[in-house]
Amino acid sequence: MADHGIQGKTVLIAGGAKNLGGLIARDLAAEGAKAIAVHYNTNATKPAADATVAAIKAAGADAFAFQADLTTAGANEKLFADAKAAMGSIDIAINTVGKVLKKPMVDISEAEYDEMTAVNSKAAFFFLKEAGKHINDNGKICTLVTSLLGAYTPFYAAYAGTKAPVEQFTRAASKEFGERGISVTAIGPGPMDTPFFYPAEGADAVAYHKTAAALSKFSKTGLTDIEDIVPFIRFLVSEGWWMTGQTILVNGGYTTK
Numbered sequence: 001m002a003d004h005g006i007q008g009k010t011v012l013i014a015g016g017a018k019n020l021g022g023l024i025a026r027d028l029a030a031e032g033a034k035a036i037a038v039h040y041n042t043n044a045t046k047p048a049a050d051a052t053v054a055a056i057k058a059a060g061a062d063a064f065a066f067q068a069d070l071t072t073a074g075a076n077e078k079l080f081a082d083a084k085a086a087m088g089s090i091d092i093a094i095n096t097v098g099k100v101l102k103k104p105m106v107d108i109s110e111a112e113y114d115e116m117t118a119v120n121s122k123a124a125f126f127f128l129k130e131a132g133k134h135i136n137d138n139g140k141i142c143t144l145v146t147s148l149l150g151a152y153t154p155f156y157a158a159y160a161g162t163k164a165p166v167e168q169f170t171r172a173a174s175k176e177f178g179e180r181g182i183s184v185t186a187i188g189p190g191p192m193d194t195p196f197f198y199p200a201e202g203a204d205a206v207a208y209h210k211t212a213a214a215l216s217k218f219s220k221t222g223l224t225d226i227e228d229i230v231p232f233i234r235f236l237v238s239e240g241w242w243m244t245g246q247t248i249l250v251n252g253g254y255t256t257k
Contacts, residue, residue: 002138002181004241006234007032010087012080014039014070014127015096017049019194020144020226024094025063026055027230028237035062037083037090041069041097062087070097071118076126080134092237093131096144097123101158102200108158120162128173128184138181140237143170145247147188147224150255163188167247174245183244185236190224190251197223214253224251 011033015021017040025036036056040049049065056063064086068075084090099119101112124143131141148160149167166186174184191197191209198206210222219225232250236243249255 004138004239005032006092006238008034009091010035010037010089011092011094011237012037012039012083012087012090013094013096014079014123015041015098015144016094017045017052017065019096019196020189020192020229021094021096022048022052023226023230024096024233025052026059027234028092029056029059029061029063031234031238033061033092035064035087037087038063038065039070039079039083040065040067043067070123070127073126073129076123076130080130084134089136090131090134090139091136092140093127093135094142094144094233094237095124095127097127098144098146098163098196099159100196100200102155102205103158104155105157113158116158116162120159121165124166125169128169132173132177132182135177135182138241139183140241141173141177141182141184142233142236143186145186145188147190147249147251147255149188149247150249150257170247171245178244183236183241185240185243185245186247187229187232187236188247188249188251189229190249190254192229193221193223193225209254212254213251216252219252224254228252 013021016025016038053063053065068079145163145166148156170186216222
């Protein structure tokens with residue numbers, strides 16, 4: 001029987017320096033992970049990555065930080081190779097990378113579309129590909145998507161539309177990697193109280209989002225808090241391994257499928 005706990009496991013987190021990714025890193029370190037590789041995108045995020053690495057080490061795990069723009073296949077190959085070299089193996093791979101754009105379709109440029117596709121779809125595909133090549137048997141893979149996959153709404157075509165393929169990537173990967181005992185899932189949070197959310201939304205939209213979920217009034221902010229998502233990630237990359245090939249919307253009743 002495979003061990004499906006966190007204790008003694010090695011973890012790679014893309015976008016693991018801050019916000020949700022940083023909290024996941026700290027949580028899994030507290031749960032007994034052996035080592036965690038923290039990916040960050042740009043030099044501007046390096047201080048946050050260093051702080052997360054320090055917190056992981058303070059919790060008793062080894063920690064490493066790696067910078068990369070994951071919108072190329074080569075960058076994903078190098079990230080997994082570097083993380084594996086540092087930790088010796090990879091048991092769990094989590095991808096929190098994403099970019100939001102809220103705009104009418106008629107105003108979206110080709111450059112904006114290409115960037116959204118690269119960040120939200122292409123990076124996710126090649127992260128899953130490399131995870132399939134490098135992750136240990138009985139490993140766990142989880143990708144962050146969006147609860148907008150269950151919404152009927154304007155202005156998010158480029159965001160939800162470029163996250164939507166990850167649902168199909170997840171299904172295919174779970175079938176292809178399942179014979180090795182690897183589970184593959186995706187989680188779609190609702191609008192989250194992070195610095196990424198507010199620049200894309202006007203004041204009226206923020207007010208709406210803070211009341212749109214069935215459980216909004218029981219949230220600290222009315223939005224999805226990152227603390228609400230972490231337990232689901234922890235579950236899916238440990239005892240929840242039997243759930244695979246699924247996209248789960250975790251949003252307090254903001255959208256359903």
